[in-house]
Amino acid sequence: MCLMTKDHRKNVDRRVELPDRAVRRPCTPARCRCGAFGDDGGMGYDLHITRAIQDYESERFPILDAEVVAAVHTASDLVIPSDAPRHPGFCYVLWASSASDEYLLFQNGRLSTKNPSDALQRRMIELAARLDAWVIGQDAELYEWDGNRVVQRWRSREAYAGRPRLITRGSTSSGMNSQAPITASEWTALVGAQTDFETTTSIEVELPSGLRRIACPPVACWTGHPSGRPVPFFHDEDLIEVSDADEPTERRMAELAAVLAARVADPNEPERDPAAACPCGRTTLAACVAQHSGEVTEAGSSTAS
Numbered sequence: 001m002c003l004m005t006k007d008h009r010k011n012v013d014r015r016v017e018l019p020d021r022a023v024r025r026p027c028t029p030a031r032c033r034c035g036a037f038g039d040d041g042g043m044g045y046d047l048h049i050t051r052a053i054q055d056y057e058s059e060r061f062p063i064l065d066a067e068v069v070a071a072v073h074t075a076s077d078l079v080i081p082s083d084a085p086r087h088p089g090f091c092y093v094l095w096a097s098s099a100s101d102e103y104l105l106f107q108n109g110r111l112s113t114k115n116p117s118d119a120l121q122r123r124m125i126e127l128a129a130r131l132d133a134w135v136i137g138q139d140a141e142l143y144e145w146d147g148n149r150v151v152q153r154w155r156s157r158e159a160y161a162g163r164p165r166l167i168t169r170g171s172t173s174s175g176m177n178s179q180a181p182i183t184a185s186e187w188t189a190l191v192g193a194q195t196d197f198e199t200t201t202s203i204e205v206e207l208p209s210g211l212r213r214i215a216c217p218p219v220a221c222w223t224g225h226p227s228g229r230p231v232p233f234f235h236d237e238d239l240i241e242v243s244d245a246d247e248p249t250e251r252r253m254a255e256l257a258a259v260l261a262a263r264v265a266d267p268n269e270p271e272r273d274p275a276a277a278c279p280c281g282r283t284t285l286a287a288c289v290a291q292h293s294g295e296v297t298e299a300g301s302s303t304a305s
Helices: 063-075 118-131 183-192 248-258 285-290
Strands: 014-018 021-027 046-048 091-095 104-106 110-114 134-137 142-145 152-155 163-168 197-207 210-222 231-236 241-244 264-266
Touching: 046 118, 063 091, 063 118, 110 118, 118 134, 118 142, 118 152, 118 264, 163 248, 183 197, 183 210, 183 231, 241 248, 248 264
Parallel strands: none
Antiparallel strands: 014 021, 046 110, 046 134, 091 104, 104 110, 134 142, 142 152, 163 241, 163 264, 197 210, 210 231, 231 241
16 A cells, blocks of 8 residues: 655635535645645545634644544554654554555644545544544535434534635735745734734634634734634735634734735635736736835834835
């Protein structure tokens, strides 16, 4: 059995079909959260053990490497093969009870597999319970054991009804983002200058056991929301994403976007033409980004040149 992954280059447009709702999540080789550019190029159906509602958010609400190792060490039918690739946050978990060498791949804060047998689906549900996590499909449906068989169900409508918004210099998913990315260092410097932001390494998430605060990669949170709750602003390679941005949050995003010579975008809107007018109203989007060089200051107290 070969456990080495391959590097596939194929554009995939993923659509999550939910009751009365469709959430468009484009996937590219540079930003692949669904596994479509691993193992077999996206053929087949993925199942994930994750603490996130959608699998592509697993890195934001991660299962930790140490938790996976601990779970494997206490299970007689699971093993991390010594001859397979292994590094922090990445390993293969072989299910020894499988007659066909089925395994899980741990990466990006989740455990995943393709086309699992019914028996492995049940084993994944048991392992997820051990990790206080969910088993979900690539369309975000839940997989559970009802005492007799594995069943699928949707979460409540409200769980999927977020209002995602992006801070971006280009289109919502690709285009100019690669030419003029919002870099991690740029974003860190900007939020570090804001008196109403703090960087944290823990985050609240709804798990099978209830609402819990878990460890996560450093994330900048807006602490000035009228509700008093911190709002995570996730840096995602070349743009900033807020999973559920109400009006006060979107206004704060717009202030930060102005400093970055960027804009606030709905990820479900049509692609934006770089030749279109920049939100600043002075030139095209492409020209404005190319000319941008502004100081990092308190958003709202200065503008980008």
